[in-house]
Amino acid sequence: EVQLVNSGGGLVQPGGSLRLSCTASGFTFSDYYMDWVRQAPGKGLEWVGRIRNKANGQTTEYAASVKGRFTVSRDDSKSSLYLQMNSLKIEDTAVYFCARDNVVKAAAFDVWGQGTMVTV
Amino acid sequence: AIQLTQSPSSLSASVGDRITITCRASQDIGSALAWYQQKPGTSPKLLMYDVSTLESGVPSRFSGSGSGTDFTLSISSLQPEDFATYYCQHFKNYPFTFGPGTNVEIK
Numbered sequence: 134e135v136q137l138v139n140s141g142g143g144l145v146q147p148g149g150s151l152r153l154s155c156t157a158s159g160f161t162f163s164d165y166y167m168d169w170v171r172q173a174p175g176k177g178l179e180w181v182g183r184i185r186n187k188a189n190g191q192t193t194e195y196a197a198s199v200k201g202r203f204t205v206s207r208d209d210s211k212s213s214l215y216l217q218m219n220s221l222k223i224e225d226t227a228v229y230f231c232a233r234d235n236v237v238k239a240a241a242f243d244v245w246g247q248g249t250m251v252t253v
Numbered sequence: 254a255i256q257l258t259q260s261p262s263s264l265s266a267s268v269g270d271r272i273t274i275t276c277r278a279s280q281d282i283g284s285a286l287a288w289y290q291q292k293p294g295t296s297p298k299l300l301m302y303d304v305s306t307l308e309s310g311v312p313s314r315f316s317g318s319g320s321g322t323d324f325t326l327s328i329s330s331l332q333p334e335d336f337a338t339y340y341c342q343h344f345k346n347y348p349f350t351f352g353p354g355t356n357v358e359i360k
Binding site for chain 2: 168170177178179180183194196197230238239240241242243245246247248
């Protein structure tokens with residue numbers, strides 16, 4: 134079964150740091166771009182950032198609201214995606230989802246993690 | 254950044270109704286648009302990509318159309334499991350913004 138499992142959320146003080154993880158199974162993780170999306174309580178979806186696959190340099194892109202504070206990384210040997218969040222602000226409070234970015238098929242997020250709650 | 258607007262922001266409909274949700278982009282995004290469905294407490298589910306290509310397993314009562322700046326998601330005969338919030342998302346350039354969502358409620 135193709136699956137993404139989010140972990141690492143919790144309560145953190147403003148200015149603090151947190152690292153989220155996303156563990157993949159059921160597909161060849163290293164082939165895919167991966168993204169983070171967040172959703173503040175009662176609000177809509179906000180794209181946070183993307184990391185390309187190794188074949189495309191594992192380069193990253195970020196939303197302006199998190200650039201310079203958040204870092205997306207991956208460890209293909211562990212089929213894992215990470216989001217390092219530094220200098221956290223109250224407005225970063227949200228459920229954070231990882232998503233598989235199926236650029237080979239089309240531009241779309243076709244598999245999602247269950248989300249992990251971050252409260253600042 | 255490209256902005257997406259959706260209308261209506263919410264709608265009430267009955268089982269069996271046909272509904273249409275509109276997504277408008279602030280600039281031309283070609284066909285780089287996807288639609289998602291989200292139910293409370295769950296992660297979003299991909300419905301459609303490239304404007305009108307149905308994701309595997311999604312019922313054929315869902316359809317999409319449009320190009321450039323104006324797009325629609327239609328449900329031909331609303332089923333009880335379709336009551337949810339629907340989001341569009343573009344992939345033209347960064348950031349990959351989402352629309353604000355349309356909440357479809359039971360009348």
